[in-house]
Amino acid sequence: MTTLGLIGYGAIARDIVSAFPPDAVDWLMLLREGASPELPANVSVVARIEQLIEAKPLAVVEAASQGAVATYIPALLEAGIPTVVASVGALADATLHARIAAAGRSGGARLILPAGALGGLDYLRAIAALPDARVRYTSRKPPTAWEAELASLGLSAERDAVTLFEGTPAEAASAYPKNLNAAFAVALAVGAEKVTVRVIADPKATGNSHEIEAESAAGTALFSMVNAPSPGNPKTSALTALSLVAALRDLLDMDLLDMGGRR
Ligand SMILES: NC(=O)C1=CN([C@@H]2O[C@H](COP(=O)(O)OP(=O)(O)OC[C@H]3O[C@@H](n4cnc5c(N)ncnc54)[C@H](OP(=O)(O)O)[C@@H]3O)[C@@H](O)[C@H]2O)C=CC1
Ligand SMILES: O=C([O-])CC(=O)C(=O)O
Numbered sequence: 001m002t003t004l005g006l007i008g009y010g011a012i013a014r015d016i017v018s019a020f021p022p023d024a025v026d027w028l029m030l031l032r033e034g035a036s037p038e039l040p041a042n043v044s045v046v047a048r049i050e051q052l053i054e055a056k057p058l059a060v061v062e063a064a065s066q067g068a069v070a071t072y073i074p075a076l077l078e079a080g081i082p083t084v085v086a087s088v089g090a091l092a093d094a095t096l097h098a099r100i101a102a103a104g105r106s107g108g109a110r111l112i113l114p115a116g117a118l119g120g121l122d123y124l125r126a127i128a129a130l131p132d133a134r135v136r137y138t139s140r141k142p143p144t145a146w147e148a149e150l151a152s153l154g155l156s157a158e159r160d161a162v163t164l165f166e167g168t169p170a171e172a173a174s175a176y177p178k179n180l181n182a183a184f185a186v187a188l189a190v191g192a193e194k195v196t197v198r199v200i201a202d203p204k205a206t207g208n209s210h211e212i213e214a215e216s217a218a219g220t221a222l223f224s225m226v227n228a229p230s231p232g233n234p235k236t237s238a239l240t241a242l243s244l245v246a247a248l249r250d251l252l253d254m255d256l257l258d259m260g261g262r263r
Contacts (some may be wrong), residue, residue, distance in 0.1 A: 001026050002252070005057035005081070007072055008064025009037050011232030012086055015241030016061060016248070017043060028055050030072070053079045059251055061244055066090035066177045069100075077103035077111060084112040084247050086240060088188065089173030089181040114247040117182045117237035120212055120223035124189035133216035137169070137186045138198045140209040145179065145235045146201040157201040165199040172197040179235050182210055190214075208237045 001023075006013050007030045017027055017040060027043040030052050039045070046052050049072050052060065060076050061084045062068055069090035076083045077100065091097040091113075104111050115121050127133040143150060143157040146164065155162050165172060169187035172180040176199065183197045212223040227237030 003028060003055060003057045004248070005030065005052045005055070005060035005076075006043075007060065007062045007068050009035070009039070009043075010063065011230040011236050012063040012241045012244065013061070014232060015230065015238070016063065016245055019241070019245040028052055028057060049075050052076075053081065057081060059084060059248060061248060062086055063241075063244065066173075066181075070096050073111070074099050074103040077109045078107040080107040080109045082110045082112065082251055084114060084244055084251065086114070086116060086244060087177070087181055088113050088116065089177055089184040091188065092170035092173040092184050110251070112247050112251055113185065113188060114243045116185055116240045116243050117208065117225070117227055118185055118210055118212070118223075119225055120221070121185065121189040123221055123223070124186060124212070124214065127214060127216045127218050128190045128194075130216040130218060133190060133194050133214065133218075135186060135190050135195045135215075136198070136211075136213045137183050137195060138200065138209075138211040138213075139172075139180060139182065140200045140202045140205050140211070141179070141235070142205045142207075143201045143203055145208065145229070149176070150201060157203055159203060161200050161202040161204070163198060163200050165197065167197060168192065169195045169197050172199060186212060208235075210237075 003026045005028045009029055009031060022042045029043050029045050031045055059082045063086045066087045066089055069085055069087050073083055150157055169183040169192050173184040187195050208227045208229055210225045214221040227239045230236040230238045
């Protein structure tokens, strides 16, 4: 049995737990105080980060919120526990980013930032070295993913698309912590100063779509993803949990776990 940790038990976390055979992994789940969801038999709850650290999981996955990254990830890395983070937009806070990097160095633990809802980040990492590289990232989701934001602006996107935001990846990730982590994943890959972000609530969107347009001395590229929303959360692409599972399997060298032919 392998012990793994998980922070949060929402749409992504549920998909991650069900991606592993129940007899291969013991999950230790850090939940908010008072939360008591129904849990599978191989999942137990811990109330404090210290308990998670004491249990020495092989790795911990954050699938909760940017706030959870700030609260828990430095301590996990300092304790030498490799950590996979979904809420990568938390790193838009430069002070937190530096603190997390220092914690990783001091504990000798890796911080894994998966591609999440996106693809094409290898291309962006390659052109990061080119000073003229420019990238435009567009997030386009149906109005159901933006209900609260549209209501607070007194807007409706039932008939026509509404551009909710244009700006930098750090602004986007901070303004929309539940929707724009992907914008900051683009920034981490190519360099924040090279990226502009657009956010569109679009009644014609058939899924959570992400467009990455890149231009540099190396050429031009267009990556377009139309992701099915997670059944548990319309803001979240179902692809994200798959990406985190793949990152976890790479990290652990999954010969450790018998994936029952599902590799
Ligand atoms: N990198 C990427 O490409 C993507 C990243 N994400 C990010 O991944 C994260 C998880 O997404 P998803 O599963 O869809 O979200 P959900 O809202 O479905 O689930 C998150 C769960 O974590 C809990 N939680 C939040 N903060 C804490 C905390 N500090 N301690 C313990 N539990 C906490 C929430 O509780 P409560 O409801 O009480 O707050 C909720 O139960 C989000 O931050 C999301 O924005 C999502 C999609 C793509
Ligand atoms: O899952 C998505 O489509 C993107 C998302 O929510 C995020 O980046 O936070």
